Amino acid sequence: MSPWRLRLLIVSLLTVAILGALDHTIVSTSLATVAGELGALAQMGWVVVGYTLASTVLLPVLGKLGDAVGPRAVFLVSLVLFLVASLACGFAQDMPQLIGARVVQGMSSAGLHLMSQTIVARVTTPRERPRYLAIIGAAFPVAILIGPVLGGLITDYWGWQWVFWINIPFGVAALLLALVAVPHLPGFGRRRFDVGGSVSFAIAMVALVLAVTWIGDPALAAASVVSFVVAGMAFAAFLLIELRAPEPLVPLRLFVDRTIAVGTVLSAIIGIGLFSITAYLPTYIQMAYRTSATVSGLVPIATVFGMLVSNLATGWLVSRTGHYRVYCIAGTALSAAGLFAMSVLPVGLPLWVPMIVMAVVGVGTGAFMSLVIAVVQSAAPRRDTGSMTATVNLVRQVGSTVATAIIGGVIGFGVAALLPSSLDAATLTPQFVHEASAAVQSQVAGIYSGIFAPVFAALAVAYAAGVVAAVLLPAGRLSDESEPAPAPSSEPLTA
Structure with missing residues (x-):
């Protein structure tokens, strides 16, 4: 062009x-x-x-x-x-x-x-x-x-x-x-469409979303368990179908390529490690740092701003040099260090401290957020570009959905279990806590800090696994030569 x-x-x-x-x-x-x-x-x-x-x-x-x-x-x-x-x-x-x-x-x-x-x-x-x-x-x-x-x-x-x-x-x-x-x-004129894979994947995702949606409601606990079972069976069926389908929805055969496999893992870690916790950061800041709802938004804003700057900067740098592996290693290491620091921060520090720490997490994630998509696309055959791009995005979205539900459950059950009998978790709002006595505020802040600490630590472990994966990413440089365009095909798309 x-x-x-x-x-x-x-x-x-x-x-x-x-x-x-x-x-x-x-x-x-x-x-x-x-x-x-x-x-x-x-x-x-x-x-x-x-x-x-x-x-x-x-x-x-x-x-x-x-x-x-x-x-x-x-x-x-x-x-x-x-x-x-x-x-x-x-x-x-x-x-x-x-x-x-x-x-x-x-x-x-x-x-x-x-x-x-x-x-x-x-x-x-x-x-x-x-x-x-x-x-x-x-x-x-x-x-x-x-x-x-x-x-x-x-x-x-x-x-x-x-x-x-x-x-x-x-x-x-x-x-x-x-x-x-x-x-x-x-x-590229596919002659077969993977109907079995499409149906089994749709069933699996619907069941999974219903399961994680219902898991926090005691009245729907049984339905949630059934949905998890259905999701597991449907995902197993989906994998079996994909392994045998002549034109699979997700080309699993390509995962023998280490670049594609590692890139997909790194994409999943972004969903699990950062996207899942972002929604809960304002609540954590309001309760543990005793801020207003408006002020609590500064922490996720710092996180996202760091992600934005890093994403644009690494995209520009990689396009100039072609080297990409170092950004994946540095990005996962930065995010792991930042989340670990969040897990050990004592309550009562100035708000700028968690803002800086979460900005570091954002910078680390942004360093490889879009980059892994480009790397996987470059490693995939041209005829499977769309399918592999979809797969990289899919694992990120599924990882975020599942991790968000798990974190929400941990926070909900943890707060309810640790609160004293004089406080009701169902009616515990930031406004109520801020109007309570200093002793109650300190107690609630300690509870939220104690619950979120292992959550941040677990997400740091996820990013630490990402460091290992990034080290396994084959070193190399992205080519600056255009690939030949495919010849138009008139083959029909059939089921």
């Missing part, structure tokens, strides 16, 4: 990536208002769960489809569906309608995110790829930083419907830009 058209393409993909990432974070602030106006507080969580579940389930399917018919077609269809679903969300008259529209949004968002990365892989050299993937990957930390605030402002001044409708003008502009900028990239 000519330089000007490549820049136009990156602007188009970045615009769409920001829309998709914002759609996940901007809604969180408006959830209470939406649930209240639609009269369905009990179903509020499914606005987020439905979106996340649909996005996760569709990742490997869309990756395979992008390899078959070409990423441009999947990208444009996903963008149109995203705009239609955004319109439908705003017009929803009840919670089931909103959840249904959010499911479609999640499906289309997966296509936008995944095909953006696949398109970059198809139009750039391996050496150029980290820089452009880092630019597109910046959409996620940017969305975390501005999404909740933007969602609150829109909800307060325009109404919650505009949280979804705001996507329309920007999405239409992005669509017109994409029609011009995204090149026609031929597919």
Whole structure:
């Protein structure tokens, strides 16, 4: 591609990536208002769960489809569906309608995110790829930083419907830009589609999400156990099908390549080690450091800002030198050290201390967050670029989902078990604690510090395993030569 058209393409993909990432974070602030106006507080969580579940389930399917018919077609269809679903969300008259529209949004968002990365892989050299993937990957930390605030402002001044409708003008502009900028990239004409793998994976993910959603409710404990069993059986069936399928949804045969295997492990560690704890940081800071809700947000902001800067910096450096292994080793080591430091920080330190420590964790994670995708793409055969890109994203998302549920359970049960009988964990809010006596505040701070310490330590161990994995990553340099484009195929895609 000519330089000007490549820049136009990156602007188009970045615009769409920001829309998709914002759609996940901007809604969180408006959830209470939406649930209240639609009269369905009990179903509020499914606005987020439905979106996340649909996005996760569709990742490997869309990756395979992008390899078959070409990423441009999947990208444009996903963008149109995203705009239609955004319109439908705003017009929803009840919670089931909103959840249904959010499911479609999640499906289309997966296509936008995944095909953006696949398109970059198809139009750039391996050496150029980290820089452009880092630019597109910046959409996620940017969305975390501005999404909740933007969602609150829109909800307060325009109404919650505009949280979804705001996507329309920007999405239409992005669509017109994409029609011009995204090149026609031929597919590889798969003749078989892995229906068995798709169905078993969908069952496994639905069961897993239901299990981790219900695990904290004593009334649904039995249903949660059954769901875990179903998820385990479905995942086992999925692996067996993938090993025998002629055109598997997830090309397991490629994991004999050490670069692909290690890159996938590193991606999973990001989901397990950082993405899972981010949602609980404000609560920890409010309780252990006795801050307001507004001030507690400074710690995750520092984390995400460190991630953003490091992600862009390493993408630029790797594109200049081609060397990537050192950033994976240094990044996992920094994150492990930061999380270990969080586990031993005494209560009562100034807030800037955990801010700096978590910023270090963010810098370490950002060092290889987008980089591992570029490395895996460069190691995978060109005909499996979409499938492997989907797999790397999938393990990160599944790792985050499972680890988030586990951490939530540990915190919930731990606080309930350690609180004195005079305090009720179900009604324990930061405001209540801040208005309580100094003795109660100190006691609650100690409880939260004691519960979070082993959580941070466990996540540090996960990153320490990442250091070992990064050391096993084969040394080398990304090539600055273009790979030959595939010949267009007219072979039909059949089940």
